[in-house]
Amino acid sequence: MSIMGHRIKIMPYSTFRLNLSVTSPYNADFDGDEMNMHVPQSFETRxxxxxxxxxxxxxxxxxxNRPVMGIVQDTLLGCRKMTKRDTLIEKDVFMNILMWWEDFDGKVPAPTILKPRPIWxxxxxFNLIIPKLINLIRFSAWHAETENGFTSPGDTVVRIEKGELLSGTLCKKTLGASSGSLIHVIW
Known part of the structure; x- marks a missing residue:
């Protein structure tokens, strides 16, 4: 896994810029690491x-047989904040998110709250990006052993059925580079 293929975009300066999620297979920890780039020379190699x-x-x-990369840092924090129980999104923000989504099929999900104004x-x-065939039940990192049953008061049971996140707050345990994480199940 120390050699992987990437699509490149030429940018100013003589440095490589990588998505933080792909640095773990390279053991790149930004302490002066050096990398080499090789360009495929034939159609067969490409x-x-x-x-x-x-x-x-x-x-x-x-x-x-487990992921070597997962969601890290800002993306992980954003996923956690997005899936918290008290995260509510106004119509203008929700429509802006849909506008930036390249694979949007035109079907806007019904809002959770209709009155006095629509709120998602x-x-x-998060349900918009999960493939529809995915099913997962996993506990968050802060799950208490006393919580059991279909729903948990602390929102620590991550339950995804047919691509829909029904309950739970996503964390490193559910999105990181661990066996059985959402990244592993989707792959």
Whole structure:
């Protein structure tokens, strides 16, 4: 996993910029790390890179059968805040999110609250990006053993059925590079 294929965008200066999620397989910790770039020289090599070495194909390690990369830092924090129980989104913000979503199919989900004005939950926004065939039940990192049953008072049972996040607040345990995480299930 120390060699992966990336799509490039040429930018100013002589440095590589990587998404933080892909730094863990490289063991890149930003303490003066050095990397080398190799450009495929033939069509055969390019085909091998595209089919075998691109980052989406290297998410799960063949050695341990678990993800080697997961959601980290700002993205992880955003997912946690978005899926908290008290996250409510006004219509103008929700429509702005839909406008920036490239794969939007035109179907706007019904708001959770209709009156006095339409309001959506953060979980509804997150539901838009989860594939519809995904089912997952997992406990958050702060799950108390005394909480059991279909719903939890602390919103610590992450329950996804048919691509819909029904309950739970997402955290590193459910989105990170661990076996059985949402990243692993989607892959």
């Amino acid at each position: 085909a091998e890179v595209l089919e075998l070495m691109m980052v989406p194909k290297c998410i799960v390690s063949p050695q341990a 939950t953060g979980k509804q926004v």
